[in-house]
Amino acid sequence: MATWSMRVLLPAAVLALLFLPVEGVPVAGYARGLAGDLSVTSLLLLGSFVLSFASGPKLHDRRELGAVAAFVLAGAAFLYPMALGLTSFDPYALGYSVRVRVLLLGLAPVALCAWFRGRLLLLLSILLALAAFRFDLLESRNLWDYLLDPWLTVVLLAWTGFTIFGRLSKSR
Numbered sequence: 001m002a003t004w005s006m007r008v009l010l011p012a013a014v015l016a017l018l019f020l021p022v023e024g025v026p027v028a029g030y031a032r033g034l035a036g037d038l039s040v041t042s043l044l045l046l047g048s049f050v051l052s053f054a055s056g057p058k059l060h061d062r063r064e065l066g067a068v069a070a071f072v073l074a075g076a077a078f079l080y081p082m083a084l085g086l087t088s089f090d091p092y093a094l095g096y097s098v099r100v101r102v103l104l105l106g107l108a109p110v111a112l113c114a115w116f117r118g119r120l121l122l123l124l125s126i127l128l129a130l131a132a133f134r135f136d137l138l139e140s141r142n143l144w145d146y147l148l149d150p151w152l153t154v155v156l157l158a159w160t161g162f163t164i165f166g167r168l169s170k171s172r
Contacts, residue, residue, distance in 0.1 A: 011050050031151070037138050039149040040129040041072060048121070060121045062163070067119040069156040071110060071126075076153040079144055095142035103143055104130075 018028040025033075038046070045068065048059045083092040094103045107126055114123040129146040132138060138146060 008054055011053060035150040036145065037140065037149070039152055040132045040138075040146045041068065041125040042149055042152040044121075044125050044128060045152070064119055064121040065159070066163075067114065067117075067122040068125060069160050071122055072148045072152055072156050073160065075144075075148050076157075079148070080150075080153075092142065092144055095144035097141065100133075100143050 019026045021027075022030070045065075052058050052060075079091050081087075082089055093099060107130075111123055111126045114120070114126070126147070129143070133143050133146045140146070
C-alpha cells in the first residue's frame with residue numbers, strides 16, 4: 001500500500017509544484033518561457049514515464065527509448081546548427097505548412113522503419129506529432145516543434161551519454 005501511494009503521490013506532488021507561482025508566474029511558465037512548448041514527443045515520453053512509475057510495469061524498454069533518442073538527436077543535429085545560421089540552408093523552414101511535404105517525405109521512411117522494426121514508441125510519437133500538427137494543438141505552426149524541443153534534446157543527449165558510459169564501464 002505504501003509503495004502504491006508513493007507511486008501516485010510523488011508525481012502528483014511534482015505536478016503541483018510546477019503550478020506553484022514564483023513572483024506571479026508558475027514554475028512551469030519559466031521553463032516554457034526559456035524554450036517554448038514541449039513537443040508531442042516530450043509529452044508522450046513524460047506521460048509514459050509517469051504511467052510506468054504509477055502502475056509499476058514499464059511501458060517501453062531501452063531499445064524503444066534508444067530509437068526515439070536516435071530520432072530526436074539526429075533531428076536536432078540536423079535542425080539546430082543550421083537553423084542558428086551555420087549554413088545558408090534553413091531546415092526549420094521545411095516545417096511550415098507550405099514546405100511541410102518535404103519534411104513528410106523524410107519522416108515516411110523513418111515511420112516505416114519504426115513499424116517494421118517494432119519500435120512502436122517512435123512510430124507513435126511520429127504519428128501523434130503529425131496528428132497534433134494537423135489539428136494545430138500547439139501554438140507553433142511548424143512541424144519541427146511538434147517532433148522535438150530543446151528540453152527533450154538535452155535530456156536524451158544526457159541519457160545517451162550515461163548509457164554509453166555505462167556500457168563502456170561494464171566492458172572494462
